[in-house]
Amino acid sequence: MKREMVTKRPKQAIARKSTGCRRNAQTSRSILDAAAALLQEKGYANFTIEEVARRAGASKSTIYRWWSSKMHLLLDIYGGDVEKMIEIPDFGSIEAEIIFLNRAIWKIWRETPSGQAFKSMIAELQGDPAAFEHWRSRFLPERRRKLLFTLQRAADRGELRPDIQLETVVDILFGYSWYRLLTGQIDDDVEVISSMVHEIVQGISLKSAFPAEPV
Amino acid sequence: MKREMVTKRPKQAIARKSTGCRRNAQTSRSILDAAAALLQEKGYANFTIEEVARRAGASKSTIYRWWSSKMHLLLDIYGGDVEKMIEIPDFGSIEAEIIFLNRAIWKIWRETPSGQAFKSMIAELQGDPAAFEHWRSRFLPERRRKLLFTLQRAADRGELRPDIQLETVVDILFGYSWYRLLTGQIDDDVEVISSMVHEIVQGISLKSAFPAEPV
Amino acid sequence: MKREMVTKRPKQAIARKSTGCRRNAQTSRSILDAAAALLQEKGYANFTIEEVARRAGASKSTIYRWWSSKMHLLLDIYGGDVEKMIEIPDFGSIEAEIIFLNRAIWKIWRETPSGQAFKSMIAELQGDPAAFEHWRSRFLPERRRKLLFTLQRAADRGELRPDIQLETVVDILFGYSWYRLLTGQIDDDVEVISSMVHEIVQGISLKSAFPAEPV
Amino acid sequence: MKREMVTKRPKQAIARKSTGCRRNAQTSRSILDAAAALLQEKGYANFTIEEVARRAGASKSTIYRWWSSKMHLLLDIYGGDVEKMIEIPDFGSIEAEIIFLNRAIWKIWRETPSGQAFKSMIAELQGDPAAFEHWRSRFLPERRRKLLFTLQRAADRGELRPDIQLETVVDILFGYSWYRLLTGQIDDDVEVISSMVHEIVQGISLKSAFPAEPV
C-alpha cells in the first residue's frame, strides 16, 4: 500500500485534479511481481530492467518513469513494511525477545523475495555512493529502530548493564544477521540463534560468572 | 609474491618443462596496481576490465588469460596474505586480543585497497553462485582460522565458558566487522571497538553479575 | 529510396500496425554514406563495422539491427537499382547494344561506390557459403536478366545464330566485365570495349568469313 | 619443388655461407598441407594462420618467417606450377586447343586446392593494394602467357582474323573461367565449354555467316 513511497511521483496516487489516465495499479503490480520472481529465480546477476520489462509485459519507459534506478526497484521488492509488521511482545526476557525477532526476520528473508532483495541492495550500494548515503541515513535507521526500542525496554526493566551502548549492541546483532544472510546460512535453526543470543547476552567470558569477587 | 596463487595457471611458476615465454611479472604487477587504483578511485561500479586494461597499458586478452573473472582480480587485489601476516600476541586476555586483531584488520582495510576489494567481492558474489560456493568453502574458512585459534587459546587458558560455541563467536565478530565495513564505519575508533568487544566478552545482561546461583 | 529493400525488416516501412518509433531515415542514410565513403577511401580491408559506426556517429547496435552482416551493408551500398535504371535502347544492332550496356555499367562502377562494393561483395562471398548461395540464386539472376532480354530481342530480330546458348553469352560478357573490374581495368576506353564486343559478336575465326559451306 | 620461390628468403637454398640449421623441409610441407586442407575443409573465412599453425604442429613464428602474409601462403598453395605443366598440343584447331586448355585448368581447380586458393587470392587482393599491384604485374601475365602463345600459334597458322586483339581474347577467356569459378560452376561439362568456345570462335552473329556480301 505504501510501497510507492520510494518511487518518483508518489503524490499522484493521493490527490489528483488533472485529466489523463491515472497510474495503472495492475501494471505496477505486475512489474514488481516480475521483478521479485526474476530476482528469486535467476539471482542478481540476471536481474536486468530489460528482462523485468519483458516478463511484466511492460515497457522499459514505464519502469523508468516510476523507479529511477535498480535500487528503487529493489527497495520496493524488499517491501520493508512486512518486516515492520513484526510486533515484539514483552516477554520480560531480552534473550527471548531477540530470539523471537531474529527468527521472524530470517523467516521473512527465507520465505519472501526480501532476502534476495536485501542482499542485492547491499551489493548494488557498493557501486553507488549517492544511493549509499541515502540508504545509510534514511533506510537503515528505520530498520534498527525496532530492535533499539526492544533493547531500551529491557534496559528500562533493569535487565541490562547500565553502561551498555545500545547502538553497539544493534551493530552486533545486525552484523550477525547480515553475515549469515550474505554467507547463505539463514536456515531456521533455533539452536544456532539461541546459542548466538545466549553468548551475547551472557557474555563469553567465564569470569563473568564470578563477578566482583566479593569474599 | 605469492599473489599469483589464485590465478589460472599457477603451476608454471613452480615447475616448467615446456618452452615458451614466461609470464611477464611487470605486466601482471601493473595490471594489479591499475586495478587497485581504479577500485579505490572510482569504486566498484566503474571497475571494468576495459578500464583496467586501459590504465595498465595492457591488453584485455592478457587480463583474461590470467584472471578468468572479475572475482579473481578482486581476490588478487585483496591480497589476503597481508592480513595473514597479522600475528596475535598472547596477551593473556581475550578482550585485548580481539581488540588488537580488530584494529589491525580495520587498519589494513582502511589503508590498502583491501577494504574496497573486500566489499566489492561481497557484492560480486551475490550474482555468481559458482564463485560464491568456492569462496564460502575455500576463502572464508581460511580467514576465520586465526580468530578461531585465538579463541581456542583463550579457552585453553580457561578464560571462556566451557560451553561456548567458538564458531558462533567467530560469526558474531566477523558479522560486526563486515557490518561496519559495508556501512562505511571502520574509523580507528578505539572506543567503539573496545565497547563492542567488552559487550561481547562480558555480556550485556546485568544478571550475569549475579550468576551461578550457588545453591 | 528503396535501398532498404535488402535490410532485415522491410515491411514496417510499408504497413504498420504496432506503436513505437519508426526507423530514423537520417540515421540509416548517414550509415550508408559513411560505409560507402569508408569503402572508397580505405578499401575493403579497412571496412569494419566499428569504423562505419564511428564515422556515421551511429551505434554498432543500430547497424546490426538493420544489416545483419557485412554483406547486407555492401548490398545496400551497391544500390543495384541504379544499375537497373539503365535502359538499353533498341539500336537494331546487338553490337551497339552491348557496347552501350557495358559502358553504362562501367561508368557506374567507376563513378559511384558500386564498383568497390561489388568487388568487396565477391571477396566477402568467398568466405560465407550461406550468403553465397543466396546471392547466386537471388541477386545474380536479376542482374543477368537485362542482358538476357537484350540478347533475346536481337535473336528475335534474327540477328543471332539460332543455335546460340544465350546464357553462355551472358556468362562470357559478365565474365569479361568482372575480370576487368577485379583486375582494376575499367577505364572508359571505347576502343577496348568495342574490340571486345566485336570479337565476340563476329567471332575470332577467319573461317567464319567463308561459312555455310553449302553442301 | 620450386614452391618456395615466392617465400621470403629464397637464396639460402641456393648458396649458404653461414652455419646454422637449414630450413626443415618437413615442417614447410606440413604447413602447406595443413593450409591446403584447412582451406578445402573450412573455406576462406576460417583460414587463419593460427589454425594453420595448430594443425601443422608448427609455431606461428615459423609460418611468418617464411610466408610474410596470407597471400604468400595462398600463392604456395595455389602451386601454379602444376598449371604450368599443361602442354597444349598443336591440334591445328584453335577451338580444340582452347577446349583442351579450359578442361585441363578446370580439372586442376576441381581436384586440387588450387581452385579454392585462387578464389581466396582474388578475395584477399581486394583488401591489399600493394599485393594487388604485385600480383597484377607479376603473377597474372605469367598465367596469360600460355594462352597467348596458343592464340599466336593459331594466328600464325592463319586461323584467326588478322585484326584480332589477342590480349582482348585472353581477357574474354580468362573472364569466363573466373566467372564460372567465382560463381561455383566449374563442373566437367564438355558441352558448356564447347558451346562457350564455339560462340567465341565462330561469333554469335548470324550475319557472319554471310560475310562481305559479295553478291
Place this chain on the structure above:
DNA sequence: ATATAAACGAGACGGTACGTCGGGTCTTTTT
C-alpha cells in the same frame, strides 16, 4: 670436438574488431 648460428616450438603480449547485451533516453502511437 666444439663453438656458433639458424630453425624451430611454445606461448606471452598489445592490439583491433567482432557480435551481443544491457543501460538509459527519446519519439511515436494508442488508449
Place this chain on the structure above:
DNA sequence: AAAAAGACCCGACGTACCGTCTCGTTTATAT
C-alpha cells in the same frame, strides 16, 4: 496523461586472430 513499442547511442562484455616478441631447445655446419 499514461502506457506500450521500439529506435537509438553508449559502452562493456568476453572471444578470436593478428603480427611481434622472447625464451630455450635442437641441429647442422665451420672451425
